[in-house]
Amino acid sequence: MHADRRRAPALREGRGSGENALVPLHRRPESPRPEAPDIAELTELRVAQPDLASAIDLQIELLRLERRVRPRLPLPTLTFDVGRVTDAIRNGRPLLRFDDLTLNWSDFRFVFRSVAELMRRHDALDEADYRRTEALGREAHRLEPLVVQWFVTGVDPGAANPPPDLAGLEPVIQLAMRPFLSRAAEALATIDAAEWTRGCCPLCGGEPEFATITPAAERLLICSRCTSRWRFDPIACPFCDNAERDRITSFASRDGRYRIYACDQCLRYLKAYDGRHASRPVMLAVDTIATLPLDAAAMQRGYRG
Ligand SMILES: [Zn+2]
Numbered sequence: 001m002h003a004d005r006r007r008a009p010a011l012r013e014g015r016g017s018g019e020n021a022l023v024p025l026h027r028r029p030e031s032p033r034p035e036a037p038d039i040a041e042l043t044e045l046r047v048a049q050p051d052l053a054s055a056i057d058l059q060i061e062l063l064r065l066e067r068r069v070r071p072r073l074p075l076p077t078l079t080f081d082v083g084r085v086t087d088a089i090r091n092g093r094p095l096l097r098f099d100d101l102t103l104n105w106s107d108f109r110f111v112f113r114s115v116a117e118l119m120r121r122h123d124a125l126d127e128a129d130y131r132r133t134e135a136l137g138r139e140a141h142r143l144e145p146l147v148v149q150w151f152v153t154g155v156d157p158g159a160a161n162p163p164p165d166l167a168g169l170e171p172v173i174q175l176a177m178r179p180f181l182s183r184a185a186e187a188l189a190t191i192d193a194a195e196w197t198r199g200c201c202p203l204c205g206g207e208p209e210f211a212t213i214t215p216a217a218e219r220l221l222i223c224s225r226c227t228s229r230w231r232f233d234p235i236a237c238p239f240c241d242n243a244e245r246d247r248i249t250s251f252a253s254r255d256g257r258y259r260i261y262a263c264d265q266c267l268r269y270l271k272a273y274d275g276r277h278a279s280r281p282v283m284l285a286v287d288t289i290a291t292l293p294l295d296a297a298a299m300q301r302g303y304r305g
């Protein structure tokens with residue numbers, strides 16, 4: 001008699017209420033499983049830095065949501081011909097077009113609603129904005145063009161003006177799109193972007209969210225949308241291309257684990273994990289949270305993220 005439940009659509013919400021509302025029916029919350037390394041690190045960080053608890057709890061729930069959703073997404077059917085890839089990379093045009101994603105809108109709406117609910121629960125989204133996401137989640141004809149606009153403004157700034165509907169909701173859309181975009185990035189991992197020199201992502205056009213310094217002292221930027229990584233000048237500002245060293249302020253965290261590169265031209269900054277003497281590789285989900293105190297320090301100096 002439970003056969004119907006097992007065949008329930010993968011991303012359909014549970015019929016339960018309250019805390020379990022987002023747990024799909026066929027996945028028992030009690031199933032004991034070793035935690036992923038980044039969730040284990042976040043749990044340790046929570047003990048070491050209790051003032052980050054709320055941000056950490058949200059991050060853990062977002063990771064769990066992404067991991068529940070991602071394996072069920074079909075790999076995008078992207079068959080780029082070599083010509084299109086070479087052409088795009090050489091001309092500094094991000095490779096991915098929205099249609100390449102073949103996004104399943106009902107899957108997206110599920111993730112969008114789930115992200116908004118998690119953000120509200122952890123005080124990362126105020127009630128008014130949450131209500132807006134609820135309304136959008138019900139109105140496909142408004143939500144879908146908004147997501148497309150959000151994507152296009154990253155790929156080709158100036159091609160579209162972000163509609164007023166979008167203001168304040170970008171973080172929800174960005175987090176909700178992450179499983180879909182990172183899945184696409186996975187499918188495109190073999191693409192050679194060595195010739196790419198721009199500060200935005202060669203795949204999706206997103207801005208870098210973080211960086212990592214490799215043991216060979218190269219700097220890789222990490223996309224805020226699809227989490228792809230690409231090599232970039234070790235010092236230059238990826239937001240405005242300022243490469244004058246005396247107009248880039250760089251400072252390290254006290255333990256030397258992290259760095260900030262702040263641009264004195266556009267006043268934006270980028271955080272980085274210094275992997276030169278580190279015991280583990282960068283973990284985007286952990287390191288963006290562990291460096292929240294650095295954001296405060298950068299903002300105090302008049303920079304913005
Ligand atoms: Zn990207």
Ligand SMILES: [Zn+2]
Nearest residue numbers: 237240263266
């Ligand atoms: Zn700059």
